[in-house]
Amino acid sequence: MFIFRQLYDATSSTYTYLLADEGQAVLIDPVFEQARRDAALLRELDLRLLYTLDTHVHADHVTAAWLLQRRLGSRIALSAASGAQGADRLLQHGDRVSFGRRHLEVRATPGHTDGCVSYVLDDQQMAFTGDTLLIRGCGRTDFQQGSAERLFRSVHGQLFTLPAGCLLYPGHDYRGITASSVAEERRHNPRLGGEADLGDFTGYMQHLGLPHPKLIDQAVPANLRCGRPADGALPPPEPGWAPLAYTFAGLWEIEPDALAESAARVQIVDVREAAERNDALGHIPGSLALPMAELEARRAELATDRPIVTVCRSGTRSAQACLLLQRAGHTRVANLSGGMLRWRAQARAVHGETA
Template identity: 65%
Template sequence: MLVFRQLFDPTSSTYTYLLGDSISGEAVLIDPVFEQVRRDAALIAELGLKLLWTLETHVHADHVTGAWLLKQRLGSRIALAAAGGAKGADRLLQDGERVSFGKRLLEVRATPGHTNGCLTYVLDDESMAFTGDCVLIRGSGRTDFQEGDARTLYRSVRARIFSLPDSCLLYPGHDYRGLTVTSVGEEKKYNPRLGGEIGEGDCVGYMKNLNLPHPKKIDEAVPANLRCGQPVAGAEASLGAEPGWAPLRFTFSGLWEVEPHWLEENLGKVCVLDVREPDEFTGPLGHIRGAMLVPLGELAQRAAELPRDKPIVAVCRAGSRSAHATAILQKAGFSDVANLPGGMLRWRGEGRSVEGGAL
């Protein structure tokens, strides 16, 4: 069974795609974004996958790839087009090659035009293809920089993408209107730049008159992506420093979590914030020794009562309200905050010490 997730970076409107083989657990990630590496790594871990490859559809001008950083953190390898001119990749892909993950594979199709090194990745059964900026939903990537050429783009799309079955789903590298997926049949019929009876000359005329502004991040993104995303000085500042006060885990939902066994051994180093109601705090589940009670509904107004010289671990009955509490505290300027997953139900279930509660 194929594991498939479509992820989104709102800053650059970039789609990142995770594909995995559920039997072997092997996976690939297409077009990762540097600032989203922590999110992507959390999802890969939660799904129990092993990332083999990060794949680029082209050298991007609007964001920096997360390929290098994922390689440092997860041991994945980097693959992109040989024609892209980037250095530091583990594999330079040519037209017709295949990238395998478990029993599944992606066929590499060269589709230049937006840039010289554009690739489209086609799933083995031709049920889906990942087109980068070559074909967008009712559009295409621009052709006015990075050796772009409208005639080449037109020919690439017609020969290498529109030759796929009409039912093949196309997943683009970007979308700026909230659209997520299209199909070969749709784009052949409705794409105003490349579909229908539009000829090569029509496409060229259309692309020459787009009059688009210069990409805002091109001067930063292109040089970085020609290094496969490796920072000049090895810094990871865009992600922020990893918290060092506890062995925390970052979740796909965007939360830091701390395990109960660490908390029990380090109660004196943190402030335990219980966000349940008072009757729950004194009820059958009891509460963690030394915990401070501030019900969730009062937390935003009472945040000033919390200490700022200690990390805060939020706890509730099952971990849901406390997860929301961490978000409230982060908005209030608290940086060292974590959730206790499973809450008091898990804490009691594991036989950890409590004050009060039923025996």
């Protein structure tokens, strides 16, 4: 089954795209700070990441290619014309990147940078254009080997020649718009569409007057190393107080066996109503009864020097409690995955059952 997801980094307004088929996945333009999120989604969808694919050497964020390679064993691929070091595969115009039964065609679309490429899905129903073509706009051409003439020819020769119904997915959008189409951009793009010719476009681009990108001095050198930090050091390790798993929902979760081993070192907070603690499921020995309705008012009862694990019947209410505590400033908090149902299914000790 073909899978497609569009992901967003609010800090840089960057879109990351996940495409997968038959359990094999690629990520286009992953962001360093979102690597944990992307890895969680891959794990929850039971996907193996084959490649990270950057559309170019970015100036506004650092790619997660190197970090995901280290954590997941994925391969790094980007344009041979990018000048980047450390890639597993340097792509040329016309190359294919395969995943499952599908593939992406590589199209060289320079102009924003020398190494810009766009990725076109095999049926030409989707294209990922990076900064070459944005929704009703395009990437700037005033730094990093930029050339308005080359960008104009890239768009008209490689992207506007795709089928009219082909959906276009850009590298960024600063208004929250998620996609466009070839037909829309041919007609409505104020820089490149309609009757605009090369002279019109170059005149437009010469007078954009944009400020220098804030992160260019940090992002470009890092991205020329495929996102590897200058010292080659990995980011800080995952929380060490217990074996935890990060979820795509933005939560840390702990499995029953890990909680059983860590119980003496953590605060177990049962957010069910009082009557539920003594029903057929019972409650975890030593857990604190703190119903959801009272959690905000009674947060002061929680120690600040010990991690917190939230618990409910199925893990749903306790997930909300976990988020509430995170927003309140608790940095070491996790949810019991599957709640008391999974705890009991694994034959863990309980008090108060009435079975």
